[in-house]
Amino acid sequence: MPIRQLSETMIDQIAAGEVVERPASVVKELVENALDAGARRIEIVTAGGGKSLIRVSDDGSGIPADELPLAIRRHCTSKLDGGLSDIRTLGFRGEALPSIGSVARLSLKSRLMGADGAHEIRVESGRIDGPRPAALGRGTVVEVRDLFHAVPARLKFLKSDRAESSAITEVVRRIAIAAPAVRFELAGADRSPTVFEPADDDNALGRIAAVVGADFAKNNLALDALREGVRLEGFAGLPTFNRGNALHQYFYVNGRPVRDKMLLSALRGAYADVMARDRHPVAVLFISLDPDLVDVNVHPAKADVRFRDPGLVRGLVVGAIREALAASGLRGSTERAA
């Protein structure tokens, strides 16, 4: 067969494989978009574990009618103002909506703040319909139906509705910790509703109590440390407040939920001599640093990060937690923190 260029739809479907692995990845992308749009209230409704329906509504800035076709076109973004070395938004690749639109029935309804009315655009297997006038008071509503109907191979790899539902809940919990002032509501026929009310004056611990548990909020050491421009804030659980797995560890880099082997191992190292090998600390750690010092463009899902100086970040995490443990008499203070 001769070499030829893939169709736009095929290209989107291939890219979608990495951005949209499962319903929870769709929820993650749509909630990130709502947060990037400055939303204060985000409502997520799912059905069938997110396979039959995911609807995310927000009260954010909205999209101008004439930009709706761009929002669903590959590599089109209103973000990434300062280039890849200065990423200050959760999104920047301009890939989520076109990817979703290539593997599901997507409808995007939005009203630009201050505009007279709302508009809606739909896309199904690359076929675009609209934009046309629609009814919506404010913000944006993104509806995703029949996820992966266009790629049955992917559909087969999904877990039960129940498992996909709980993966969605987990995504919302992780993001909610990073945005305590935002109200989150997660509902649907396939779940019991979860509501996180906005915490007073950005009170991170209030939201953490709601997400991680009131008992963690009472059994932690507050962290606030700075090393060479890298800041660590957050809460490290008391050694006695441990768990049988590492699922209760939440890491954020510049407000973005991340998974990172180095951070996991730094946390483990910090507790190494106050906790049994088979037990795991509970912690919520927020790392902030110049966007130039961390690369979030490692994988399309944007959950992996690469620090320019991982040793510095590791030392900061281990050092701050060991110091906090020592200060509260939970660990010998003569031991070197490194």
Ligand code: ADP
């Ligand atoms: P990215 O977030 O990387 O820019 P997306 O495909 O997720 O790419 O979204 C494309 C564009 O659509 C965004 O840059 C933004 O301008 C617009 N957009 C998407 N969702 C929303 C939303 N909920 N509110 C306002 N604008 C949105």
Ligand code: MG
């Ligand atoms: Mg996005």
